[in-house]
Amino acid sequence: MxxxxxxxxxxxxxxxxxxxxxxxxxxxxxxxxxxxxxxxxxxxxxxxxxxxxxRYVSMKNFPYVTPPSIENKNISFTVNKEKVSLTYNEFMNLIGEAYGSLIEQNIPKEDARFILPNSCxxxxxxxxxxxxxxxxxxxxxxxxxxxxxxxxxxxxxxxxxxxxxxxxxxIGPECFTTGICPEGEKTCGKKEEVINFFKSF
Known part of the structure; x- marks a missing residue:
């Protein structure tokens, strides 16, 4: 980024x-x-x-973002009753190939993009x-x-x-600017740590 x-x-x-x-x-x-x-x-x-x-930019070999929580995980699913396991990168490459296949069949980019992931x-x-x-x-x-x-x-x-x-x-998160966390039960529970981080940020 x-x-x-x-x-x-x-x-x-x-x-x-x-x-x-x-x-x-x-x-x-x-x-x-x-x-x-x-x-x-x-x-x-x-x-x-x-x-x-x-719609206008080709997404062949599209760049993508990898969430840290997925980076080292395999994606397992079944295709025609056969178990398949792919890394995240392999799965993204598979989507890229599928997109390229649609483009080669003269599918408009604005329609081929429907198979692209949110990670694009x-x-x-x-x-x-x-x-x-x-x-x-x-x-x-x-x-x-x-x-x-x-x-x-x-x-x-x-x-x-x-x-x-x-x-x-x-300026920073609400707990830093006001001293009060607005998240209620969903608080991260690290108010002092966050305040100190943004003081020296």
């Missing part, structure tokens, strides 16, 4: 920090995230998104204003966030803390 700050708009106006949040904007390129991760990202609706098209890597450019970016970072830097979008959020936080520390130095 690669996160790049493409542009920033920080107007030079003498107003309160909380008011400035509404008027600043950041545009990021995020490359190499899974489609599963991009589906979570676009749920943050107060933003503008451009995503790599699977993509590229997204998005723009958020400061207020929405703070909301995004509070939710997605939490230990309870899915690992991939959390990794992306941490990269973004690292960048914006360097660009605008007066706003983003105090």
């Amino acid at each position: 690669k996160v790049i700050l493409i542009s920033k708009n920080i107007p030079e106006i003498d107003i309160d920090t909380s008011e400035l949040e509404k008027h600043i904007a950041f545009t990021f390129l995020v490359d190499g995230i899974s489609r599963a991760c991009s589906h979570q990202l676009v749920r943050h609706r107060l933003a503008s998104y451009s995503q790599q098209s699977q 890597a993509t590229r997204v450019v998005f723009t958020m204003n400061g207020k929405e970016l703070i909301h995004f970072l509070k939710l997605r830097t939490c230990n309870r966030a899915q690992w991939e979008i959390r990794e992306m959020a941490l990269e973004i936080l690292k960048i914006v803390r360097e660009v605008l520390p007066e706003i983003f130095k105090k």
